[in-house]
Amino acid sequence: xxxxxxxxxxxxxxxxxxxxxxxxxxxxxxxxxxxxxxxxxxxxxxxxxxxxxxxxxxxxxxxxxxxxxxxxxxxxxxxxxxxxxxxxxxxxxxxxxxxxxxxxxxxxxxxxxxxxxxxxxxxxxxxxxxxxxxxxxxxxxxxxxxxxxxxxxxxxxxxxxxxxxxxxxxxxxxxxxxxxxxxxxxxxxxxxxxxxxxxxxxxxxxxxxxxxxxxxxxxxxxxxxxxxxxxxxxxxxxxx
Numbered sequence: 001x002x003x004x005x006x007x008x009x010x011x012x013x014x015x016x017x018x019x020x021x022x023x024x025x026x027x028x029x030x031x032x033x034x035x036x037x038x039x040x041x042x043x044x045x046x047x048x049x050x051x052x053x054x055x056x057x058x059x060x061x062x063x064x065x066x067x068x069x070x071x072x073x074x075x076x077x078x079x080x081x082x083x084x085x086x087x088x089x090x091x092x093x094x095x096x097x098x099x100x101x102x103x104x105x106x107x108x109x110x111x112x113x114x115x116x117x118x119x120x121x122x123x124x125x126x127x128x129x130x131x132x133x134x135x136x137x138x139x140x141x142x143x144x145x146x147x148x149x150x151x152x153x154x155x156x157x158x159x160x161x162x163x164x165x166x167x168x169x170x171x172x173x174x175x176x177x178x179x180x181x182x183x184x185x186x187x188x189x190x191x192x193x194x195x196x197x198x199x200x201x202x203x204x205x206x207x208x209x210x211x212x213x214x215x216x217x218x219x220x221x222x223x224x225x226x227x228x229x230x231x232x233x234x235x236x237x238x239x240x
Contacts, residue, residue: 005065005077006036008054019048020089027088028080031199032216037082064221072230075147075218078200108183108192110210121176122156123205124166126232129154132162133228144223147215148231155215156223157203169205174198177206 008015013034019025028035036054049056057065057074064073126148133141144158156162157171169176172189175198183192183206196204201217221227 003037003039003059005038005057005059006049006052006054007033007057008036008052010034012053015052016085016089018051020086022048022085025085026082027085028078028082030078030080031197035078035080036085065218073221073227075216075220076201078218108185108187108206110177110181110206110208111184112180113182115182117170117179118159119161119168119170119179120157120159121169121171121203121205122161122164122166123169124154124156124164126152126154128164128166129156129162130228130232132164133223133225136162138224141223141225145220146223146228146231147219147221149215155203155205155220157220158223171203174202175204175206178208181206181208 010029010033016027016034016036019036022038024038026037028037036052037059056068057077058068059065059077060073063076065075065077066072067074129146140160140162143160144156144162146154146156148154161168168179170179174193175189175196177183193199193204196212196214198204198214201220203215203217203220204212205215206212221231
């Protein structure tokens with residue numbers, strides 16, 4: 001039996017009522033998503049599950065996720081508390097509201113700083129990352145995880161970072177700022193992370209121009225030559 005999961009945005013929670021009578025399903029929650037888990041022998045989804053506004057994944061033994069129709073792991077299944085779906089739906093109906101405490105937004109600006117800190121996040125091109133991974137000792141890759149976006153950019157996390165061209169960041173509490181820069185007002189990284197709704201292994205990249213982007217923790221995968229080769233090859237195939 002192969003573990004399977006669906007990931008959906010929380011705003012679609014009510015659609016789970018379609019499958020609440022299925023005892024094999026369990027539900028877990030993160031800040032942004034609901035996860036539905038079950039085990040099955042076949043890889044195909046039945047009509048009820050296909051009707052849900054969700055993305056399907058197979059779960060490997062180490063917790064990595066492979067999206068249906070793809071062959072490259074896209075991240076890890078988050079650690080959540082699993083509740084049988086019928087029980088979970090009852091809890092949601094009984095609750096007067098699903099409101100969580102929303103942190104007060106922190107308005108910030110970027111400014112240069114003379115404080116030197118070791119970089120632990122790198123934004124580089126897929127080609128440079130692939131070229132490095134092909135020749136780097138696996139012991140160097142073992143300390144790294146990476147995620148790739150549709151713009152052929154790769155975000156590498158860990159230390160020591162590879163000595164390749166790109167933009168280097170310093171991460172604290174899930175907030176990564178371009179090396180040589182900091183935010184103002186100088187609130188704690190944990191406060192800024194809450195304001196940006198960064199949790200778990202999520203990462204916020206703060207750019208020098210004041211823009212920022214969020215990478216979900218489950219999008220990062222362990223750095224191996226095979227994973228790097230497959231992920232970059234898959235992007236190449238999509239562009240053909």
